[in-house]
């Protein structure tokens with residue numbers, strides 16, 4: 001007999017994407033601070049560390065050779081080249097965590113999102129953030145003060161092409177104001193946790209109820 005104490009929730013993979021500078025990192029940090037059921041998936045990257053970034057917390061920073069070895073050993077759930085650097089999600093930890101009900105937050109681009117969705121469709125929730133305008137996006141990128149004017153220009157050049165992938169996402173919302181955007185995104189996360197497909201043991205429990 002399967003009692004209701006046998007009901008457990010499988011973890012989900014919560015993906016935040018946006019054109020560079022629209023505010024993924026800002027919203028991700030707020031989510032992590034406000035919600036103790038979700039943990040960051042820390043990516044591996046070959047891009048140089050920015051001032052203030054911490055190796056192992058913001059990214060696992062590595063070189064091209066090591067990254068390629070990890071690709072060859074199939075150590076990534078997904079990987080992509082973004083702005084001429086390599087980025088990837090290490091497979092270790094995620095699969096076991098999901099089984100234990102741990103949710104993971106991914107700050108990854110549209111290419112990685114497609115790969116995750118192809119591999120683990122029902123576990124993946126895809127959220128795309130839009131900036132309120134192109135001018136505001138440029139203000140945010142320049143105002144962040146972490147990139148050279150050339151890097152900012154390059155990211156702006158690619159913004160429209162990144163935005164064109166908006167329809168590959170389950171939810172699309174504008175990051176106009178940090179607080180209200182965070183509330184909307186957190187609302188999506190909380191609702192998605194309640195989906196029937198994530199409740200393990202439900203089939204047996206309902207079958208026993210109907211006996």
Ligand SMILES: Nc1ncnc2c1ncn2[C@@H]1O[C@H](COP(=O)(O)OP(=O)(O)OP(=O)(O)O)[C@@H](O)[C@H]1O
Nearest residue numbers: 020021022023024025026140143144175176177178
């Ligand atoms: N709603 C908002 N209003 C005003 N400024 C914002 C808002 N959201 C984020 N910002 C600011 O915009 C800048 C870019 O934000 P953030 O670094 O979070 O973007 P990102 O999408 O993670 O960029 P990247 O993809 O390059 O990592 C930061 O300086 C951040 O403080």
Ligand SMILES: Nc1nc2c(ncn2[C@@H]2O[C@H](COP(=O)(O)O)[C@@H](O)[C@H]2O)c(=O)[nH]1
Nearest residue numbers: 043079080082087088089107108109111112
């Ligand atoms: N496909 C993946 N994309 C990733 C991953 N980690 C980060 N990203 C995306 O790269 C760009 C640039 O990030 P930045 O920190 O250098 O500004 C941004 O769109 C991230 O979402 C990853 O593991 N896989």
